[in-house]
Amino acid sequence: MNWRHLNRAVHRDLGYLCCGLTLIYVISGVAVNHIDRWNPSYRLTRIESNIGSLKDVPREDLVPEIMLRVGETRQLKNVFSSAPDELTVFAEGNTIVVNLHSGSAVQERYLPRSFLYEVNFLHLNHPKKLWTWFADLYAVGLGLLAISGLFVLQGRQGMKGRGAVLVAAGVSVPLFFLWLYL
Amino acid sequence: MKLRLIFCLLILSCTAYAHAGVEGVYGKGITLTETTPVSAIYDAPQDYVGRRVLVEGMIIEVCAARGCWIYLSSDRPFEKIRVKVTDGEIVFPIAAQGHMAKVEGVVQEIRRSKEQVIAWRKHLAEEKGAPFDPATVTGPEVTYRLRGLGAVIE
Numbered sequence: 001m002n003w004r005h006l007n008r009a010v011h012r013d014l015g016y017l018c019c020g021l022t023l024i025y026v027i028s029g030v031a032v033n034h035i036d037r038w039n040p041s042y043r044l045t046r047i048e049s050n051i052g053s054l055k056d057v058p059r060e061d062l063v064p065e066i067m068l069r070v071g072e073t074r075q076l077k078n079v080f081s082s083a084p085d086e087l088t089v090f091a092e093g094n095t096i097v098v099n100l101h102s103g104s105a106v107q108e109r110y111l112p113r114s115f116l117y118e119v120n121f122l123h124l125n126h127p128k129k130l131w132t133w134f135a136d137l138y139a140v141g142l143g144l145l146a147i148s149g150l151f152v153l154q155g156r157q158g159m160k161g162r163g164a165v166l167v168a169a170g171v172s173v174p175l176f177f178l179w180l181y182l
Numbered sequence: 183m184k185l186r187l188i189f190c191l192l193i194l195s196c197t198a199y200a201h202a203g204v205e206g207v208y209g210k211g212i213t214l215t216e217t218t219p220v221s222a223i224y225d226a227p228q229d230y231v232g233r234r235v236l237v238e239g240m241i242i243e244v245c246a247a248r249g250c251w252i253y254l255s256s257d258r259p260f261e262k263i264r265v266k267v268t269d270g271e272i273v274f275p276i277a278a279q280g281h282m283a284k285v286e287g288v289v290q291e292i293r294r295s296k297e298q299v300i301a302w303r304k305h306l307a308e309e310k311g312a313p314f315d316p317a318t319v320t321g322p323e324v325t326y327r328l329r330g331l332g333a334v335i336e
Contacts, residue, residue, distance in 0.1 A: 035247060035248055036247070038247075039246055039247055039276070041275070041276075042275075042276050042277075044246055044276070044311070046310065046311050046312065077279075077280035077281070078240055078280035078281070078282075080240055080242045080255055080280075081259065081260060082242070082260055082262065083260055084260070088242060090279055090280025091280075093277070095279050095280070106312075108246075108310070110276045110277065112277075124270075124273055126273070126275075128206075128207070
């Protein structure tokens with residue numbers, strides 16, 4: 001087997017191996033690129049309401065009473081008081097801020113976006129640990145994929161002609177934006 | 183074939199881990215062992231500005247858009263401190279709200295003119311989709327925050 005056959009085999013098999021993770025990074029990359037406009041991992045809903053004054057409710061009954069009045073049945077995580085007349089109740093997937101006197105309540109509900117949560121989790125390297133090394137390995141794989149791709153075709157279709165022009169065009173795009181914005 | 187199988191199993195195991203919760207080490211983790219009360223920072227801020235400290239408290243708010251800041255509760259009632267991290271370096275998940283955390287970082291003093299305070303609070307309100315009234319801002323502000331370097335969420 002000469003080196004071109006080996007190169008083609010490496011390029012083909014790396015392409016197969018990297019396909020899944022490349023698609024994950026593509027989807028997450030687009031989602032995270034537009035982070036100024038939305039939260040790519042969670043669906044957020046803000047609900048303002050008035051649940052009635054709670055000033056006469058005994059302190060120890062406040063949290064269950066608030067959860068009852070807003071219809072929250074999920075598990076209670078914690079409670080924080082940011083002011084004498086304000087209580088923040090943290091439930092799974094919901095943060096409820098209540099003014100005890102006026103009864104005004106603001107709920108901020110959050111729900112992980114199906115699929116996007118998982119792909120962003122991987123793309124943004126939240127798992128750390130073993131995933132960091134795997135992601136590094138994948139990056140090396142992508143590098144090899146790119147380099148081996150340069151030498152798949154020979155002659156005028158390859159790096160002596162069309163291939164070289166396309167590589168130059170591809171490299172010039174980031175250089176142009178660096179010149180424009182840096 | 184075996185390689186592809188291992189690849190798929192790894193993806194699946196990491197996806198399962200994604201639902202394991204928000205507990206864990208963020209950023210560079212923590213290196214200090216002694217905790218500084220948040221109240222001590224507010225009582226004598228100039229003693230702490232520029233110093234690396236470890237604070238502990240409940241995560242009471244997370245940046246809804248980027249996860250690039252949190253508010254941590256103080257040891258003193260009704261008090262909290264803001265922790266800002268570099269975008270993308272640490273991303274706090276919104277589900278971390280209500281969890282206890284230890285955060286290590288450098289205390290910073292932030293001075294803002296009235297116009298800057300208005301712009302800042304408007305930006306925060308927009309991130310949360312909450313209303314904002316500029317009339318609530320009465321003048322310039324000096325605030326203290328932590329430039330977060332690492333955290334452990336419990």
